[in-house]
Amino acid sequence: MYLPEAFQKKMKAILGEEYDDFLAGFEKPRHYGLRVNTAKITVEEFKELVPFHLTQIPWVENGFYYEEEDAPTRHPYYYAGLYYIQEPSAMTTASRLPVGPGERVLDLCAAPGGKATELGAKLFGEGLLVANDISASRVKALLKNIEVMGIPNSFLLNEVPAKIAEQFPAYFDKILVDAPCSGEGMFRKNPEAARVWSEEKPPECAKMQREIVKQAISMLKPGGMMIYSTCTFSPEENEQIIAWVLREFPEMQLIPMKGYEGFSEGRPDLADGNPELKKCVRIWPHHMDGEGHFVALMQKSRTPEMDDVSPEKSSAYTSEADEEPSDHDDIKKKKKKAKKGRKDQKERNEAAGCTRQERTVLESFFADVRAEVDWKRIEVRKGFAYYLPEGVEGKKNLVFVRNGLYLGEIRKDRFEPSQAFAMVLQKKEFASSIDFSAEDERVIRYLKGETVDVSDLECGKEKGWQLVCVDGYPLGWGKLVNGTLKNKYLSGWRMKVNG
Incomplete structure (x- = not known):
């Protein structure tokens, strides 16, 4: 395959005796x-x-x-x-960031969602996943993948990192930065990337990467972890970025990752010689069955004060308005504050469109939903119902694509559940379902948007909404009428007829 001459020269200087093996790898299948x-x-x-x-x-x-x-x-x-x-090497980054339920997690350059969906899966619906991409077109793919994977507790943004940093200072437990890069590690997978590569691309990307990383560090809690990755071989975008972080942000330190025999150490000689850079990981295609990647795991040090004060009570996370009342606050002041809180909540609900009629419509549908529902987190805007995540209240002036889980639309006296809602449920969590086997040709017809006869299948109710499943795993919605399943599968997700 075609490789730019300047790229070959650079890689020969980096790899030395390994260069011929590296070059031969481009002729092997992906x-x-x-x-x-x-x-x-x-x-x-x-x-x-x-x-x-x-x-x-x-x-x-x-x-x-x-x-x-x-x-x-x-x-x-x-x-x-x-x-x-997902490309095998690309799986490495999210697999090396230790995320657990209840944490606040940010994927700063998330589209199309390969890494974000793995982080979301690790949360198991608890905590918060903020996923951002600066590209309006790419963030649409991110939204679909988040919904297909059934991640309810997400806040999807289409913003520049600096704007996000203004709203989330020292906020996240874990941050992933899969930085936009020159893409050298993907030349075998995507030959077009090799054709458009130039010597100017790595330093241009490095400038952008430093700005992204700087903002990410400002959003990381003390004690929190940030993982940085690229799919390029360029030292300017890899070791030199991490060396810059260690020099400019002394609170950041590299920490080792779970190893693998095919991983190669970072190369201090390609940056400023700092031996700590050996803790970075390089994935070379001639050493492993995957494309090229670079990964570095870092942690923000805790201040001595943080050992005695929980992060939530630190001045880094609370304002004066958020602080608990002191012992000398009188009872009248507390009661007045509580009354104002109730009034604010009522006004917020009314402003959001949570009318009594809409609540009645929702409750009628949710009588068939066996999953636990926190009604305080349901918000209706212009007839569209959402289940809001916790932790993004009061975040303003951000361009967002989706705040939480889109539940569906209220149309006069009925509720139309969304495709995204189906994908977060389990079969047992809805009162009635149609469950196809994967070998049943009707499941493909359903995915193509067709109406199908299901008179031979058992379901909880003889008519009305059905959670359509394949071997017990939800696919979407349908409405049962006289043994016929009226198709409610989202049109934009349908399987192509001739694909």
């Missing part, structure tokens, strides 16, 4: 990978369920190679959000 969505299915259940030719990706617990002939994007399980198609 590797195909998928990542199991553990928010919906365990790895063991997945292996027993799918008919694909799977081989474990040895450094990612929920990652697998598959054969091109498997065509996993044409299988109903793909539409059920049981897995995400």
Whole structure:
């Protein structure tokens, strides 16, 4: 394949005796990978369920190679959000960021969502995932992937990092920065990237990367972790960025990641010689079955004061208005504050359109929903109902694509549930369902938007809304009328007829 002469010269200088092996790797076929969505299915259940030719990706617990002939994007399980198609090396970054339920997590350059959806899966619906992309077109793909994967607690932004940093100072437990880069590690996968590459691209990207990282650090809590990655080989965008961080932000330190025999150490000699840079990881295609990647895990040091004060009570996270009343606050003041709070809540609900009639319509539908619902988090705006995440209250002047889970639309006296709502449910969490087997040809017809006869299938109710599933995993909605399933699968998600 074509490789720019200047690129070849640079890589020969970096790799020395390994250069010929590196070059030979471009003639080998690429590797195909998928990542199991553990928010919906365990790895063991997945292996027993799918008919694909799977081989474990040895450094990612929920990652697998598959054969091109498997065509996993044409299988109903793909539409059920049981897995995400992702390049094997690209899975590394999110797998090395230790995220747990209840944490506040940011993916700053998130589209199309491969890493963000894995972070969201690790939260298991608890805590907050803020996912951002500066590109309005790419953030649409991010939204769809977040919804397909069934991640309810997300706040999706289309902003520049500096604007986000103004609203979220020292806020996040974990941050992922998969920085826009020159893409050298993807030349084999995407030959067009090699054709448009130039010597000017890495330093141009490095300038942008420093600005993104600076904003990310300002949003990280003391004690929090940030992982930085690129899909390029360029030292300007890799070791030199991390060396700059260590010089300019002394509160940041590199920490080791879970290793793998194919990982290569970072190269201090390609930056300022700081031996700490060996803690970075380089993924070389001639050492591993994947494309080129660079990953660095960092932690923001805790101040001595933080050891005695929980982060939520630190002055970094609270204003005077948020502080608890002191002992000498009188009872009247507390009662007045509580009354004002109730009034503010009422006004907020009315402003959001949470009328009594709309609440009645919602409650009628939710009588069939067996999942736990916090009604204080439901908001209706112009007839559209949302389930809001916790932790983004009062965040203003941000361009957002979605705040929480879109539940559906209230149309006069009825509720039309959304595709996104179906994807966060389990089969047992809705009163009535139609469950196809993956081998049933009707499931493909459903995914293509057709009306299907289901008179031979059992369901909880003989008419009305049905949660349509494949082997117990939700796909979307349908309405049952006299044994016929009226298709409510979202038109923009439908399987192409001739695909």
